[in-house]
Structures are given as structure tokens and as C-alpha cells.
Amino acid sequence: MGNLLEHMGIERDRIHFSWISSAEATKFVDVVKEISNKVRALGPNKKLVKDYN
Amino acid sequence: MDTCIQKIREIAFQLLDKKEVERVIGFSNGTIPMATSPITIASKQDTEKLVFNSTCGLNLANYIRQQKGKIAVIAKGCDSRNIVTHIIENQVKRDQIYIIGVPCKGMINKSKIKALFEDDILKFDEDGDTLTVESSSKKETLSKKEYLRDNCRLCQHKNPVIYDILAGDPVKEQVLDVPYPDVEKIAALDADARWIHFQELTKNCIRCYACRNACPLCYCPTCFVDESGPQWVGKGQDKTDVNTFHFLRAFHCAGRCTDCGACVEACPMDINVRDFTRKLNKDAFDMFGWEAGLDQTKRPPLDAYSPDDPNDFIK
Ligand code: SF4
Ligand code: SF4
Numbered sequence: 139m140g141n142l143l144e145h146m147g148i149e150r151d152r153i154h155f156s157w158i159s160s161a162e163a164t165k166f167v168d169v170v171k172e173i174s175n176k177v178r179a180l181g182p183n184k185k186l187v188k189d190y191n
Numbered sequence: 192m193d194t195c196i197q198k199i200r201e202i203a204f205q206l207l208d209k210k211e212v213e214r215v216i217g218f219s220n221g222t223i224p225m226a227t228s229p230i231t232i233a234s235k236q237d238t239e240k241l242v243f244n245s246t247c248g249l250n251l252a253n254y255i256r257q258q259k260g261k262i263a264v265i266a267k268g269c270d271s272r273n274i275v276t277h278i279i280e281n282q283v284k285r286d287q288i289y290i291i292g293v294p295c296k297g298m299i300n301k302s303k304i305k306a307l308f309e310d311d312i313l314k315f316d317e318d319g320d321t322l323t324v325e326s327s328s329k330k331e332t333l334s335k336k337e338y339l340r341d342n343c344r345l346c347q348h349k350n351p352v353i354y355d356i357l358a359g360d361p362v363k364e365q366v367l368d369v370p371y372p373d374v375e376k377i378a379a380l381d382a383d384a385r386w387i388h389f390q391e392l393t394k395n396c397i398r399c400y401a402c403r404n405a406c407p408l409c410y411c412p413t414c415f416v417d418e419s420g421p422q423w424v425g426k427g428q429d430k431t432d433v434n435t436f437h438f439l440r441a442f443h444c445a446g447r448c449t450d451c452g453a454c455v456e457a458c459p460m461d462i463n464v465r466d467f468t469r470k471l472n473k474d475a476f477d478m479f480g481w482e483a484g485l486d487q488t489k490r491p492p493l494d495a496y497s498p499d500d501p502n503d504f505i506k
């Protein structure tokens with residue numbers, strides 16, 4: 139799924155997959171930090187976004 | 192014209208005559224030249240209506256589900272792989288269908304031929320590799336090789352993988368060193384150029400769903416695009432909705448698509464929707480060594496767990 143999105147031109151760093159148990163609080167924090175850092179570096183997404191105006 | 196048709200008619204006649212099957216699913220001439228449409232016949236007198244030539248680009252595996260009694264179906268290489276997929280997915284039982292296999296010499300790209308003419312095509316004939324196409328203003332003699340569909344050019348399974356009888360001699364299979372040149376070409380572009388490629392590809396899509404309806408894989412009782420509660424995707428031609436439809440349709444075919452080209456054949460807007468599915472076919476091949484519909488005894492990769500599955504995408 140990630141591969142096809144990437145093939146369509148969505149940046150790889152916007153697509154993340156993880157499996158986190160409800161007991162893994164620190165892993166959750168780490169993953170979210172990593173995702174937000176990567177996505178922030180890419181800037182706002184303009185692809186696959188619906189424009190209601 | 193040697194297109195196995197005499198043999199197909201003979202086999203169909205015998206099957207209906209001996210009541211071995213109740214119906215035969217095949218192709219008949221369409222209402223316009225250079226077109227054929229699927230037909231179901233139940234009487235042996237009707238076997239004359241059956242035709243087979245290089246315009247039979249639809250996939251008859253699409254019509255074998257939910258049939259009562261035993262039926263016979265005509266299957267090219269790719270159709271036979273979709274029949275295998277149906278068997279694996281419990282859509283038909285092997286003993287309910289009699290497969291008349293046709294070793295396939297490839298189907299033609301009708302749009303490419305139509306583009307040679309400014310007016311309507313009035314006559315289409317083929318003899319081996321020679322196609323003769325006529326409109327009211329001109330006549331063209333073409334080599335079929337030059338006008339094959341893209342998927343047929345890259346096809347490595349022209350002979351049916353399962354059948355009860357063959358209607359012709361097996362053809363030589365090609366083995367390609369680079370089986371997915373089209374996918375690699377797109378992959379070589381940068382992210383924005385890839386995005387533009389897919390935007391351009393789908394910009395004329397009218398959401399008619401002919402591509403979905405022609406595909407033997409798309410048999411969900413209610414397709415996600417038709418659901419209204421919840422509504423997964425908008426129903427209009429908003430470009431994000433169009434992209435979402437194409438992306439998800441392709442993904443529902445992951446590890447199942449045989450690259451039969453019926454989706455492209457059916458598209459009234461000439462959109463090569465295979466650009467989506469081919470990427471997934473390539474991934475299935477690269478990651479799991481999998482090509483759909485080759486083996487009745489194997490579960491498709493997205494349906495089976497193996498400790499060796501690639502999993503470095505997950506954190
Ligand atoms: S994909 Fe292969 S088997 Fe199917 S029509 Fe084309 S050449 Fe024939
Ligand atoms: S997605 Fe297209 S090429 Fe693939 S099996 Fe369906 S109709 Fe055939």
C-alpha cells in the first residue's frame with residue numbers, strides 16, 4: 139500500500155505503519171515524534187487533498 | 192482465418208449435444224466492426240454465433256460466477272489465470288466449469304487502430320499477422336504485431352494454465368528479462384513527476400466504473416464506491432475522489448491481477464488503469480515471487496502469513 143502511494147507520487151515519509159500495544163506507551167511517543175518530525179520536514183501535503191472551495 | 196474458431200464451435204457443439212454442459216460462454220460478433228461481446232449459448236444450433244479473433248480482449252472469467260449447473264467457458268491464457276483465482280477464492284468449483292483453453296496470440300489495441308482513421312471503421316478482417324481495416328475513406332493493411340495491446344506485448348502466460356481441452360496448438364511463451372519496463376519508467380521519475388503522471392492519466396475519468404465491471408476480480412456484492420453508509424469516497428469527478436477510487440480499486444486487486452487488460456479494454460476514455468495495478472503486480476513478484484493465477488494449490492500472498500514476509504516497512 140505504501141509502495142503504491144509512493145509510486146503515485148506521495149512522499150514516502152508521509153506514510154507510516156506501526157504496530158503498538160496499548161502497554162507500549164514509550165514506543166507510541168517515539169513513533170509519533172518520528173512521524174511528526176518527518177512530516178514537518180516535508181511541509182504541508184497538497185496531494186490527495188480535497189479542495190472544498 | 193485461423194483463429195481456432197472452427198475447433199471452438201465443434202467442441203461447444205459436442206458439449207451441448209451430449210448435454211455435458213448446460214451453457215457455453217464465449218464471444219460473438221459485436222454490433223460494430225472490430226468488436227466482440229460476450230455471449231452465453233444454451234443450444235447447439237447457436238454455436239455458429241461463436242467467434243474468436245484478436246478483438247476478444249474482454250475476460251470471460253468475469254461471467255462464470257453464480258451460474259447454475261455445469262458451464263463451459265472459453266479461456267485465453269490470462270482468462271484461465273482468473274479462473275484459477277476464482278477457484279482459490281471459492282467463487283467457482285473446478286468441477287462446475289469445463290474450460291475450453293485457447294493458446295493466445297495476443298489481442299489488438301483497438302484505440303491505436305481507430306486513431307489511424309478519421310471516420311468510422313466499417314470493416315475489419317484478420318489473417319494470421321495481417322489485419323485489414325477499412326473505413327469509407329481508406330483501407331489499411333496492418334501487421335498485428337505492431338498493434339498488440341501493451342499487456343499482450345508483455346504477456347508471459349499466453350497458454351492457458353488450466354483447461355479441459357485445448358482449441359489449438361500451444362504457442363511459444365516469451366521470457367522477458369525486464370517484465371515491468373512500464374513500471375520502472377514511472378518509478379524513475381521524481382515524486383512530483385510521478386504525481387503529475389497519475390493526475391494526467393486519470394484526468395478524463397468519468398467514473399463510469401466500466402473498468403471495475405469488466406474485471407473478474409471485482410465481484411464484491413457492494414463495491415466500496417457504491418456504499419453510502421459509510422461513504423468511503425465521494426461519487427463525483429473531484430480529482431481526489433477519482434484518485435482515491437483508482438488507488439483503492441488497484442489495491443483490491445493486489446496479488447490477484449493477471450494483467451488481462453479487460454479493464455483498459457472496457458474504458459471509454461482510453462485510460463491505462465494498468466499503470467496502478469502493474470505496480471502491485473511487480474511488487475507481488477519482487478517481494479513474494481508471486482504471479483496471480485498460476486497455481487490452484489497456493490494461497491495468494493496477501494491471504495497467507497509467512498515468517499519470511501518482508502516487514503521492514505513497519506516500525
Ligand atoms: S494478456 Fe496474454 S493471454 Fe491475455 S490476451 Fe494478451 S497475450 Fe493473450
Ligand atoms: S485489474 Fe484489469 S488487468 Fe487486472 S485482472 Fe482486473 S481487468 Fe484484468
Ligand code: SF4
Pocket residue numbers: 395396397398399400401402403457458459460461462464
Ligand atoms: S472505465 Fe475509464 S472512465 Fe470509467 S471509471 Fe474506469 S478509468 Fe474511469
